[in-house]
Amino acid sequence: MDLSKTVNLPYTEFEMKANLPLNEPNIIEFWKENRIYYKALNKNKNNNKVFILHDGPPYSNGKIHLGHALNKILKDIIVKYKTLKGYYSPFIPGWDTHGLPNEKAAIDTFKIDRKKVSPIYIREKSKEIAVNYSEIQKEQFIRLGVFADWENPYLTLNPSYESIIVKSFGELYQNGYIYRDLKPVYWCYECETSLAEAEIEYKNKISPSIVVAFKLLNQEFLNKYNLNEAYILIWTTTPWTLPANVALAFKPDSSYVIINYNNNNYIISKEALFNSWQLEFIRKGEYKILFEFNSNELNNLKAKHPFIDRESILLPADYVDISDGSGIVHTAPGHGLEDYLTGKKYNLPILSPIDSEGKFTDEIDFLKSIHVNQANNIIIDIIEKNRLLLNKGNYEHSYPHCWRCKNPVIFRATYQWFLDVQKMKDKLVKEVNQVKWYPEWGLIRMLNMLENRPDWCLSRQRVWGVPIPVLYCNNCKKPNVNKVLVDHIAEIISKEGSDSWFKNDSNYFKPNGYKCMYCSYEDFSKEEDIFDVWYESAVSHLSVLYNNLKFHPSDLYLEGADQYRGWFQVSLITSVGVLDRAPYKAVLTHGWVLDEFGRAMHKSLGNVIDPMEIVEEYGADILRLFFATTEYTNDIKISKKTLATIVEIYKKIRNTIRFILGNLYDFDINAFDLNIDNLLLLEKYILFRFKELLNEIEGFMEKFEFHRYVNEIYDFIVHDLSSLYLDIKKDVLYTYAKDSFERRSTQLVLYHILKSLLIILFPILSFTCEQAYKHLKYTDSISCYLESFPDFNNINFNLDEINNVKNIINLYKSSLPIFEVLKNQGNFKTLNETILKIYSNDNSLLDYFQNNFKLIKEIFRVADIELSNSYNFANLKDKQITFSIGDKNYTLFIDFIKSNYLKCERCWNYFKELKQIENHKVCNRCLDVLKNVGIVI
């Protein structure tokens, strides 16, 4: 007789080796074929619980990187959790498709000469690229296990979406937030377009650096200080902006000086004497201070422009830094934002004699058609010839560059459409304060950013985008914007797409019988500018939430922390502008994925890791588990080493699942009902622990603390299950009669815990849980995702019983080091061949142990236990432990001695006596089992 054949060893087809890269695609196929995402939605549709996470659209001009993967996986975890909790939680993915990067890509890829082909052709090719990449990204997200309405994503190029873009402009206009104005904007003369702040990169650049003298014209001021003449000094690194100079700005109410050097009098701030700017004679102190005066005396004085017959006015400005340069700032309202604001305040002319290619217009005749870069030297020469140049040199500084073509940009005043952010600032602040920010510092960051937010230039001079819906009267030239007109245009675009604007004549877009709102003329020209792409993604809440889902505001926005300035902010602005409220109730941000040294990933550094490489090597579940174990609100460092750790954690989880599955191979759920009162102590204990676990992890998930969620579950798996409960219960599972009460109740508990584990881990390890779920019997659903999040709250426990088990487990844990020492001395090898000896001089404590004899024996898995109140301290000095019952502490001694018991050949436990069966010796219990199954008569 082979006794090992009479033992109930685990069996399952759920393999130990995961082989995720190979198996995951099959599971994806299963989800797709069975429409699991949609089934779960349907299931919760009438639950009256809704949770909407609104997806921010990634830009569709490349494959996904780890940042995209992190973002979508985090979103997926939340949506899956909410769905399992019974929420109706549709997740509509989106893509940002218009804009310069794709237009550039089209021009490069298809070698397009912008001046020779029609806008329609460029748009067609841009669309090809955008759609292609959105499809690629979609497949990649699906491969990561992300559940979403992949059949109906929102693309900003969809006509229905475009019409919302157009329509919202009309609504903002009607609400008084839109204006048109000449304004300096970042301008790229290579791309011939204005750029949003988001399209600017700062890089170091070497610029010419000159100090220029403006001759003071006010005789009264000169007389006061007994001077014949004096010059105001300014320092600039952009000589080409001097033709547009109309003012000189000084810091109000500050100390300024008149100094004399080489028989000339110069006016600068007092501070300027002590900083190391360009002038050598100042650095060397070769000047004489003639007078010191309050800068307010400069107010409204006039100076002569260094090479144009024009006066420049002296004005106060708070932003002037008295310790920077001369402390007096050359002001050209057409070429700088602060200059512009000063210009507006004092009604100065806004000069902008530069065309779209960066060349001077005929406003300045000697510079006509000359590019700003060439103009610098010409201007410097003229100033030098006029003997007004005090210094010329080079200066390296951080300077704005175009994010696409990497060329330096300029400030240039042009007519643009603006969204008046200043006007709604109070409302924005109010709304921001009502949003729940995760992490909390998001609130402060958002408020700080809003404070400095300038008005939003909405217009772009490009073709790949949505047209700004304005018609210009061909008679009075005034722009026509109103609700009737805009809604009409939106209607056309919703049917024909924005291509229509580029294909059709201007008058195609006016409603029947429409006349100019100013002069009643009936012939119009189209606006040629398109919307900033940020505007397009900024109205996603109007299209996806308000229009389609009929649910606004959303419960959550979740993006990288860079979006405080980006999508969070622009969405807030359009939402307040149109609907007077924020588009989100809560905002959650994540950090960036960095390399193992904590550096950002850059192509130039060669440290970029492709998420799909990780998926192909380890599997998507590994990447998901990795992200779920990080504190993602900070930046995340990723490396092979870290992934190896994750693989180990994964294996442990998988093996535990597999072991439980294996022990359920003959489980019969109908054996009896789960009635807590019927169960044995350890079964109650493990269920109690699981209930505790559920309560804890739900708290973590509500706060989006996935790493604590996973760690807590993993802790349970390692400590409570694998090393304790499962290890102890092997004896029952393997050697007890199949239908014994002990074995069946253990199986029942294992069944419920496993099923629950698969559900609570599903949001993280979707593939593995789904696969394991298929091996679980007695389930009602075809997918783990169609289950409900487990709830043990209606199970009540006798806390005295539970605490009792806890006490004994603590006794066991603190006894193990003593056992380990004895084992290493060679006295014995395993616990079950030893006798546990407990010494205490407290008889009530010994009674306590006597009453828990069975439990102690089960947990310790020893052959026997001996309790004693007499002992020799000398023999036990290293065997003292502290034992607690409640808050009462006892000191006692623990010893293990090798028993002379005999090993049962079937269950491998040790007994005082065994029975002989055929050629084997077995214990009484095993004998009963063998008789029961008829092996022994």
Add this chain to the structure above:
RNA sequence: GGGCCUCUAGCUCAGGUGGUUAGAGCGUACCCCUGAUAAGGGUAAGGUCUCUGGUUCGAGUCCAGAGAGGCCCA
């Protein structure tokens, strides 16, 4: 230059309102098991909490400064 953030064992994370020898897991070393087996169990060694200064009887935990890194902006 400004706003915001991060810095605890080799790695990933815990460490309410400041208070005994700073906790886990993974990894490492060693041991046991061979009926979870390219598994399972156990024990141990690893941090003075980035640095400096301060407040305090007492600080990883509060304050100030520095360093390294990240995002956003000028």
